[in-house]
Amino acid sequence: MAPIVTEEHKENRRKKILESALVCFSEKGFEAATIDDIVALSGISKGSIYNYFKTKDDIYVQLMNEYTHLNFEHFKKSFRDLASVKEKIHYLFDLYKNAGGKEKAKHLLLVHGEFFLSSSRKEENHTLVLERYRNVYKRFLIDLLESGKNTGEISNTVNSDIAASFFWTMIDGICLDHAVLGANYPFSGVFEKAEEVFFQMIQ
Amino acid sequence: MAPIVTEEHKENRRKKILESALVCFSEKGFEAATIDDIVALSGISKGSIYNYFKTKDDIYVQLMNEYTHLNFEHFKKSFRDLASVKEKIHYLFDLYKNAGGKEKAKHLLLVHGEFFLSSSRKEENHTLVLERYRNVYKRFLIDLLESGKNTGEISNTVNSDIAASFFWTMIDGICLDHAVLGANYPFSGVFEKAEEVFFQMIQ
Amino acid sequence: MAPIVTEEHKENRRKKILESALVCFSEKGFEAATIDDIVALSGISKGSIYNYFKTKDDIYVQLMNEYTHLNFEHFKKSFRDLASVKEKIHYLFDLYKNAGGKEKAKHLLLVHGEFFLSSSRKEENHTLVLERYRNVYKRFLIDLLESGKNTGEISNTVNSDIAASFFWTMIDGICLDHAVLGANYPFSGVFEKAEEVFFQMIQ
Amino acid sequence: MAPIVTEEHKENRRKKILESALVCFSEKGFEAATIDDIVALSGISKGSIYNYFKTKDDIYVQLMNEYTHLNFEHFKKSFRDLASVKEKIHYLFDLYKNAGGKEKAKHLLLVHGEFFLSSSRKEENHTLVLERYRNVYKRFLIDLLESGKNTGEISNTVNSDIAASFFWTMIDGICLDHAVLGANYPFSGVFEKAEEVFFQMIQ
DNA sequence: GATGAATGAGGCTTCATTCAT
DNA sequence: AATGAATGAAGCCTCATTCAT
Numbered sequence: 143m144a145p146i147v148t149e150e151h152k153e154n155r156r157k158k159i160l161e162s163a164l165v166c167f168s169e170k171g172f173e174a175a176t177i178d179d180i181v182a183l184s185g186i187s188k189g190s191i192y193n194y195f196k197t198k199d200d201i202y203v204q205l206m207n208e209y210t211h212l213n214f215e216h217f218k219k220s221f222r223d224l225a226s227v228k229e230k231i232h233y234l235f236d237l238y239k240n241a242g243g244k245e246k247a248k249h250l251l252l253v254h255g256e257f258f259l260s261s262s263r264k265e266e267n268h269t270l271v272l273e274r275y276r277n278v279y280k281r282f283l284i285d286l287l288e289s290g291k292n293t294g295e296i297s298n299t300v301n302s303d304i305a306a307s308f309f310w311t312m313i314d315g316i317c318l319d320h321a322v323l324g325a326n327y328p329f330s331g332v333f334e335k336a337e338e339v340f341f342q343m344i345q
Numbered sequence: 346m347a348p349i350v351t352e353e354h355k356e357n358r359r360k361k362i363l364e365s366a367l368v369c370f371s372e373k374g375f376e377a378a379t380i381d382d383i384v385a386l387s388g389i390s391k392g393s394i395y396n397y398f399k400t401k402d403d404i405y406v407q408l409m410n411e412y413t414h415l416n417f418e419h420f421k422k423s424f425r426d427l428a429s430v431k432e433k434i435h436y437l438f439d440l441y442k443n444a445g446g447k448e449k450a451k452h453l454l455l456v457h458g459e460f461f462l463s464s465s466r467k468e469e470n471h472t473l474v475l476e477r478y479r480n481v482y483k484r485f486l487i488d489l490l491e492s493g494k495n496t497g498e499i500s501n502t503v504n505s506d507i508a509a510s511f512f513w514t515m516i517d518g519i520c521l522d523h524a525v526l527g528a529n530y531p532f533s534g535v536f537e538k539a540e541e542v543f544f545q546m547i548q
Numbered sequence: 549m550a551p552i553v554t555e556e557h558k559e560n561r562r563k564k565i566l567e568s569a570l571v572c573f574s575e576k577g578f579e580a581a582t583i584d585d586i587v588a589l590s591g592i593s594k595g596s597i598y599n600y601f602k603t604k605d606d607i608y609v610q611l612m613n614e615y616t617h618l619n620f621e622h623f624k625k626s627f628r629d630l631a632s633v634k635e636k637i638h639y640l641f642d643l644y645k646n647a648g649g650k651e652k653a654k655h656l657l658l659v660h661g662e663f664f665l666s667s668s669r670k671e672e673n674h675t676l677v678l679e680r681y682r683n684v685y686k687r688f689l690i691d692l693l694e695s696g697k698n699t700g701e702i703s704n705t706v707n708s709d710i711a712a713s714f715f716w717t718m719i720d721g722i723c724l725d726h727a728v729l730g731a732n733y734p735f736s737g738v739f740e741k742a743e744e745v746f747f748q749m750i751q
Numbered sequence: 752m753a754p755i756v757t758e759e760h761k762e763n764r765r766k767k768i769l770e771s772a773l774v775c776f777s778e779k780g781f782e783a784a785t786i787d788d789i790v791a792l793s794g795i796s797k798g799s800i801y802n803y804f805k806t807k808d809d810i811y812v813q814l815m816n817e818y819t820h821l822n823f824e825h826f827k828k829s830f831r832d833l834a835s836v837k838e839k840i841h842y843l844f845d846l847y848k849n850a851g852g853k854e855k856a857k858h859l860l861l862v863h864g865e866f867f868l869s870s871s872r873k874e875e876n877h878t879l880v881l882e883r884y885r886n887v888y889k890r891f892l893i894d895l896l897e898s899g900k901n902t903g904e905i906s907n908t909v910n911s912d913i914a915a916s917f918f919w920t921m922i923d924g925i926c927l928d929h930a931v932l933g934a935n936y937p938f939s940g941v942f943e944k945a946e947e948v949f950f951q952m953i954q
Numbered sequence: 955g956a957t958g959a960a961t962g963a964g965g966c967t968t969c970a971t972t973c974a975t
Numbered sequence: 976a977a978t979g980a981a982t983g984a985a986g987c988c989t990c991a992t993t994c995a996t
Contacts, residue, residue: 580782658868662868664866668930668931682935713936717925721924727941732884741917
């Protein structure tokens with residue numbers, strides 16, 4: 143007898159749970175959000191959720207991994223159409239600038255931010271955050287900058303390590319301030335300054 | 346009959362509770378930290394804590410207010426000995442740069458960060474955060490920049506509002522990344538870049 | 549997927565909780581009785597109790613509603629076999645007279661009494677008590693008296709409203725005094741007097 | 752050295768505590784009312800209250816005793832001016848009828864009612880209630896009725912014991928229903944009926 | 955006697971997780 | 976695989992009572 147439940151169906155349910163968790167964690171914070179909240183939003187039963195995820199923490203971790211992964215997949219795909227390194231960097235800025243208005247992006251930011259912050263208190267998550275920072279976020283930028291040096295678009299005197307860190311610090315800082323402060327924060331103005339400043343720095 | 350316990354004694358106990366709370370919130374996060382943790386660390390009984398603070402949330406809020414207040418009192422006092430606006434700004438950078446190594450500063454950062462982040466989900470705290478951002482943090486920087494314009498130290502073309510926001514976004518971003526990423530983050534290097542960049546921006 | 553547990557099973561557990569609560573509230577009073585008492589008596593876990601009832605107050609309210617409802621259902625069913633209004637009224641007196649000896653009736657009385665009394669301090673419960681008094685207890689008696697007037701069994705000069713109130717005041721007063729004073733109260737004697745007096749009043 | 756604090760002053764403070772307790776117990780119920788409520792209302796410090804009363808229960812008991820005592824003192828004093836037994840009984844009815852509108856009387860009623868009810872669960876208080884019922888309330892009525900028999904005002908066939916119990920049951924029932932049901936209860940009408948009925952019974 | 959800060963046991967409720975069906 | 980009832984540990988907070996001054 144063929145399996146009644148296809149792999150695809152299972153993956154859809156898994157995704158549905160993660161999506162719902164994202165909204166719940168964003169709205170209430172990880173600790174305050176309950177499994178029942180996720181049940182209510184996803185329409186998937188509690189027992190079922192525990193078939194897909196071992197613990198509430200597990201949902202958190204998989205959620206973070208999933209979206210980081212999707213994020214960079216998206217970056218890489220979009221980069222295929224962009225010729226120069228500068229264009230790519232402009233594209234990154236644009237991406238985050240445009241995300242500023244989207245609801246889902248705000249959810250992701252808050253949850254990412256909380257995960258990042260709280261990771262310093264949980265060995266397991268901390269390892270994950272560090273690993274991701276080094277091998278994904280920073281690596282991505284460093285590779286970009288180094289390739290820019292090779293093409294001559296970026297000055298060889300630039301310290302890629304510091305510039306990469308600086309880039310993400312600014313992006314994170316701006317997005318977070320925007321997510322929390324909302325209209326009280328001159329999002330566009332600061333973002334433009336940041337872009338301007340960053341290009342000065344690397345040329 | 347006069348009160349048996351001096352105001353000073355009471356203030357000391359209040360401080361002791363806040364200090365203990367800071368450590369507990371920093372180590373476990375606000376939600377995960379328990380009143381019993383604070384009891385254990387402070388040596389003050391549960392009932393007594395509730396004589397000084399109405400709720401766990403109240404401790405959180407007073408803690409945040411207290412340190413913001415102390416912070417800016419400190420800024421203002423130190424500024425008396427500094428003649429130029431540039432010196433003052435350099436002093437601010439130095440202050441945060443030096444705080445990077447201190448244990449208590451790291452605690453404060455994590456707790457402030459979490460408060461800031463979580464405030465977007467709690468109307469009451471959000472109001473407080475917004476008010477503090479506008480009337481304390483940003484106001485402080487704007488006043489500084491404006492007085493710099495008057496003395497000619499700072500270019501009149503600078504948009505104080507955006508520059509002030511940019512300043513705090515960088516400070517917050519750097520300190521947070523440093524607190525979480527630790528040795529994986531080139532703290533000093535990024536900080537120097539930030540200072541350099543900021544002075545370029547305002548001249 | 550169909551529910552695993554039958555509605556009947558759930559209703560049984562709900563009933564079990566209410567029954568246990570009745571005993572606990574009766575023995576210690578509502579405030580002094582604890583959820584743990586109910587857990588101990590019912591053998592149902594604390595968490596489960598909160599699956600069936602929102603709060604301790606909710607148990608109280610549902611308990612009161614349940615028994616009032618059962619009470620009047622019982623009245624109405626028994627009345628089918630009774631031809632005259634007088635017989636019905638005699639039946640009511642008998643019912644309460646006989647309840648005097650039963651343990652469960654005593655429990656109910658004390659708990660009802662306490663609920664009634666305390667309701668004046670809780671808007672929500674007060675509304676419920678008033679509504680029940682007007683639309684159930686008093687309505688029942690008034691309807692009875694009015695139908696008696698139609699059949700000529702009861703004098704048309706009787707003020708049904710006052711007679712109905714008088715009826716319940718006597719019943720309540722007697723039952724309460726009996727429940728509290730026990731052997732020190734001439735229950736049967738007073739009850740007979742009350743019945744005698746009431747029939748004089750309505751003829 | 753003469754005592755700084757006179758006996759009178761002490762007695763005044765004791766009274767003040769009892770008065771405040773009456774209001775607090777009436778407004779919140781005995782269990783829900785706190786010592787701090789009494790402190791707030793009386794303006795007397797917590798430590799001081801415990802100088803005058805051993806426990807919260809002690810306040811309750813003394814309060815009940817005090818007012819029962821005052822009550823009957825008042826009865827007896829007023830009776831001096833009344834010649835016939837019937838007048839005295841009418842006077843009693845009038846007293847309770849008039850009390851219906853007074854705030855303090857309502858407080859007393861609710862608190863007495865709760866004490867009465869709850870006494871069945873506390874051996875110590877129960878003894879007190881029984882004793883008071885037998886030796887004060889009922890005794891008072893029985894003596895009245897018996898003296899009425901002697902003067903010929905009251906029929907010798909009346910069972911004083913039952914009539915006395917009936918009297919208090921009606922009074923209690925009416926006052927309680929009135930206190931709780933308020934405007935929904937035809938207080939005056941029922942009271943008049945009760946008086947009418949009682950005089951029929953004893954003649 | 956008077957004061958009110960300090961104490962800590964104990965109450966109500968929540969919620970992650972398990973497990974029988 | 977799916978369901979949701981059941982569990983009980985653990986958290987926040989209250990409050991009667993004590994006691995140092």
